[in-house]
Amino acid sequence: MVAIGLAMLAVLLLIVVFGPSIAPYSPSKTSPNSLDGPTALHWLGTDSIGRDLLSRLIVGGRGTLFITFIAVALALAAGLVLGLTSGYMGGKVDLIVMRILDVIFAFPVFLLAIAVVAALGPTVRNLILTIAIVYTPAMARVVRGPVLSVKRWDHVEAARSVGVGEFAIAIRHVLPMVISPILVQTSLILANTIFTVTALSFLGLGPPPPDPNWGSMLAEARQFMELAPLTVIGPAVAIIFASLTFIVLANGLRELLDVGSR
Amino acid sequence: MIRMVLVRLALTIPILLGVSIVAFGLMRALPGDFAEAAAGTTSVSAEVLATTRAQLGLDRPIWEQYAIWLKGVVTGDLGRSFATKRPVTQELLPRFAVTAELTLMAGLIAMLIGVTTGLASARLRGRTDWLVRGWNSLLLAVPNFVVATLIVLLFGLYFPAVGIFNYVPFAKDPLGNIASLLLPALSLGLTVSVTISENTRAAVLEVSSQDYVMVARAKGLLARTILGHYLVRNALTPVITVTGLQLAALLGGSILIETIFTIPGMGQYLFDSVTRRDYPVIQAIVLVSSTVVLLTNVLVDIAYARVDARVSYE
Numbered sequence: 041m042v043a044i045g046l047a048m049l050a051v052l053l054l055i056v057v058f059g060p061s062i063a064p065y066s067p068s069k070t071s072p073n074s075l076d077g078p079t080a081l082h083w084l085g086t087d088s089i090g091r092d093l094l095s096r097l098i099v100g101g102r103g104t105l106f107i108t109f110i111a112v113a114l115a116l117a118a119g120l121v122l123g124l125t126s127g128y129m130g131g132k133v134d135l136i137v138m139r140i141l142d143v144i145f146a147f148p149v150f151l152l153a154i155a156v157v158a159a160l161g162p163t164v165r166n167l168i169l170t171i172a173i174v175y176t177p178a179m180a181r182v183v184r185g186p187v188l189s190v191k192r193w194d195h196v197e198a199a200r201s202v203g204v205g206e207f208a209i210a211i212r213h214v215l216p217m218v219i220s221p222i223l224v225q226t227s228l229i230l231a232n233t234i235f236t237v238t239a240l241s242f243l244g245l246g247p248p249p250p251d252p253n254w255g256s257m258l259a260e261a262r263q264f265m266e267l268a269p270l271t272v273i274g275p276a277v278a279i280i281f282a283s284l285t286f287i288v289l290a291n292g293l294r295e296l297l298d299v300g301s302r
Numbered sequence: 303m304i305r306m307v308l309v310r311l312a313l314t315i316p317i318l319l320g321v322s323i324v325a326f327g328l329m330r331a332l333p334g335d336f337a338e339a340a341a342g343t344t345s346v347s348a349e350v351l352a353t354t355r356a357q358l359g360l361d362r363p364i365w366e367q368y369a370i371w372l373k374g375v376v377t378g379d380l381g382r383s384f385a386t387k388r389p390v391t392q393e394l395l396p397r398f399a400v401t402a403e404l405t406l407m408a409g410l411i412a413m414l415i416g417v418t419t420g421l422a423s424a425r426l427r428g429r430t431d432w433l434v435r436g437w438n439s440l441l442l443a444v445p446n447f448v449v450a451t452l453i454v455l456l457f458g459l460y461f462p463a464v465g466i467f468n469y470v471p472f473a474k475d476p477l478g479n480i481a482s483l484l485l486p487a488l489s490l491g492l493t494v495s496v497t498i499s500e501n502t503r504a505a506v507l508e509v510s511s512q513d514y515v516m517v518a519r520a521k522g523l524l525a526r527t528i529l530g531h532y533l534v535r536n537a538l539t540p541v542i543t544v545t546g547l548q549l550a551a552l553l554g555g556s557i558l559i560e561t562i563f564t565i566p567g568m569g570q571y572l573f574d575s576v577t578r579r580d581y582p583v584i585q586a587i588v589l590v591s592s593t594v595v596l597l598t599n600v601l602v603d604i605a606y607a608r609v610d611a612r613v614s615y616e
Binding site: 147148150272281288291 | 318321440445462555557558596
């Protein structure tokens, strides 16, 4: 399972790192052959203004995945700080942090993201920030849960009794024990973020054109989809492949690291 | 029981208050306001902007604006739209009803598919189990707007005669209305059915291994009776919880699905209002959706206690 997931992830990373250089054409280069089916020149055919679909999928994937990775990394960092502090310190700090997160949890994530991105203006930076903020509470909860149980384990008590500082205990003795569930959940949240990023772009709230993006490609293609079904199926399969990668990876990691399903 | 309901409701009040602050502050914290958005690209003198703001009360201190708004909300008055000057309640209600109907239908479809596949997976095991789980993992990776787009493509290619974009208002033709929402609700509910299916499967497997099920079997009860009286009833508890918790995702997703199937729900209304910085409308939409989510969570807790006598919130 993990091997399959990692292989799929490698494909995605290849696209992010080498995207423009492995694409056969420039993603914005038009040609007179619009809405063509697959040919020897254009393996997946062309879109409504004759741009090469395969090239746009590769370069568009880079845009989508870049936003996803950075946003989740930021959310993970914020979630680690919040979840570790609130879970480890407990008491009032925990109560206050959790109540604030409860408030954010009460909003439908997607609704919140639409409102903020639409108001700030859809740029790559705003998208990353918004998505990072909306996913921080989920991350914090993921971290806090296992911290609550690990902090009562004997080795933590032992560290405390030999005089290790609280901060050092949290970092050196609690954090390493909760890495496995966090890895699994992060992978699932990555799949979710792919969904949010592409859905926002689908609604026209993605990175501004001419940069291609799986979500906006899917939206644009709807107009002519009966004439060239591949223009819809291409980005659809790309989105499904990317989220499937992280779901497979999460399931594999869960088995490998023996994390309970809850 | 009544005490428990009251306690749970009381606990949601501080969260709702927090939600109202965020709903109120969100748009005001972001750059641009209604006066500027209304002026658009034409350059307007500072005085004109100031007059517009004064008319709408935007020149008052922010806490005062909040207090006035909150007072209205408590009495059921969500204010007037800056753009149309009509009461928000009047404009929002019909649109919210459509979104709510779509969400509800999607939830029902998700439950139907989820419980059926989960039950089949747990009872029949073997190849069925393998098939259901494979289908679920794949489905989990397909976002609802991709399902919707693919459904539209499928109908466009093979059944062009079926009008899938013809939304029928409920008041005009109730049956036609439900029929016109079936495909949108299906695309919205499919992803959620995965979570329900997996939870049903896990719950039924767990209940099956309980002693009382073995006793029932040893007594010679019919498999059908065991299924109805013991398995489904006890496995229902986690399923209800999961379905309730998916409501937030369904509400957010319905906004996407509405734009694809051109359904006149809250989605487009939210879009326009954010662009126009129509604060009262945005506040109302955010507040109403969050309240629905919170109240559902309370309902889930209550349903939980009704189904499972062991649960108490004393």
